[in-house]
Amino acid sequence: MLAAVSWLSGVIFAAYIIAFFGGTLVGGEAYRWNEALPDLYDPASPLSTSAIGAHFVAGSILVLLGPVQLIGRLRQRIPWLHRWIGRIYVVSAAAAGVGGLAFIVGQGTIGGPLMDVGFGLYGALMVLSATMSYLHARSGRYHSHRAWAIRLFALTIGSWLYRIEYGAWFLLSRLFGSLAEFGDWFDAIMVFFFYVPNLIAAEFVIRAGRKNRTASANLSVSVFFVAASTFIAFVTLMFTTHTWGPKIASGITP
Numbered sequence: 001m002l003a004a005v006s007w008l009s010g011v012i013f014a015a016y017i018i019a020f021f022g023g024t025l026v027g028g029e030a031y032r033w034n035e036a037l038p039d040l041y042d043p044a045s046p047l048s049t050s051a052i053g054a055h056f057v058a059g060s061i062l063v064l065l066g067p068v069q070l071i072g073r074l075r076q077r078i079p080w081l082h083r084w085i086g087r088i089y090v091v092s093a094a095a096a097g098v099g100g101l102a103f104i105v106g107q108g109t110i111g112g113p114l115m116d117v118g119f120g121l122y123g124a125l126m127v128l129s130a131t132m133s134y135l136h137a138r139s140g141r142y143h144s145h146r147a148w149a150i151r152l153f154a155l156t157i158g159s160w161l162y163r164i165e166y167g168a169w170f171l172l173s174r175l176f177g178s179l180a181e182f183g184d185w186f187d188a189i190m191v192f193f194f195y196v197p198n199l200i201a202a203e204f205v206i207r208a209g210r211k212n213r214t215a216s217a218n219l220s221v222s223v224f225f226v227a228a229s230t231f232i233a234f235v236t237l238m239f240t241t242h243t244w245g246p247k248i249a250s251g252i253t254p
């Protein structure tokens with residue numbers, strides 16, 4: 001259930017990227033990218049603008065294809081499909097990372113030096129994980145390939161998680177108004193928080209064997225999965241009604 005809800009949420013996020021950034025580009029209104037964040041589109045910096053544009057294309061591919069690679073039955077039954085999606089995924093990860101890094105160098109982020117560092121490290125780790133995952137698969141070292149592929153997946157979902165975590169923050173701020181005052185420190189934490197915990201979780205997954213869990217442990221895991229699924233569904237609904245949905249509509253309508 002958690003995987004299905006997360007994937008659906010990712011599909012809506014990818015639809016937003018394709019419809020808004022792609023739709024406005026095709027309609028000759030790429031300057032509207034700046035409605036999402038200032039200076040994403042800057043005619044005076046064609047290299048930075050192209051880099052962030054390439055990173056949009058690659059990023060939406062990552063969000064759509066990542067979960068498909070995790071379906072064990074598909075890997076076993078149609079291994080060539082896993083290999084081909086893997087190649088596209090690794091190239092897209094490298095492109096998203098390099099495109100994002102080029103934008104940081106050329107334009108800088110909205111959050112200044114700390115965000116430049118947080119996002120820069122994120123991009124560098126993504127390029128590293130994509131390269132290592134590919135090289136180990138090519139050499140037949142599947143244990144190491146699996147480890148780097150899990151790290152890569154944990155990083156790529158970070159970009160989606162970043163929006164979900166901000167959505168959660170806005171919701172909490174509305175419920176407990178005073179939280180909004182701490183926006184500055186929250187922003188500072190968030191430039192790392194959307195990928196460092198995922199990487200730590202990935203290390204646990206890489207090392208975890210299949211253990212026999214007790215009935216109460218199974219119940220706790222189920223409760224966690226249902227709560228996390230409900231939460232992600234709720235935040236996605238909020239984002240879709242307030243941001244992604246209207247942006248999808250405005251990107252594809254003239």
Ligand code: HEM
Nearest residue numbers: 036037059060062096097100101109110119123126156159
């Ligand atoms: C799954 C991969 C990724 C996706 C789907 C993605 C998506 C996006 C989107 C949609 C935006 C525009 C803002 C918005 O509408 O929310 C954005 C901005 C940005 N992304 Fe990514 N991204 C991904 C990976 C990366 C990576 C690896 C880097 C690392 C260098 C990166 C760096 C940036 C930067 C620097 C911006 C502009 C921030 C600013 O102007 O302050 N992204 N990304």
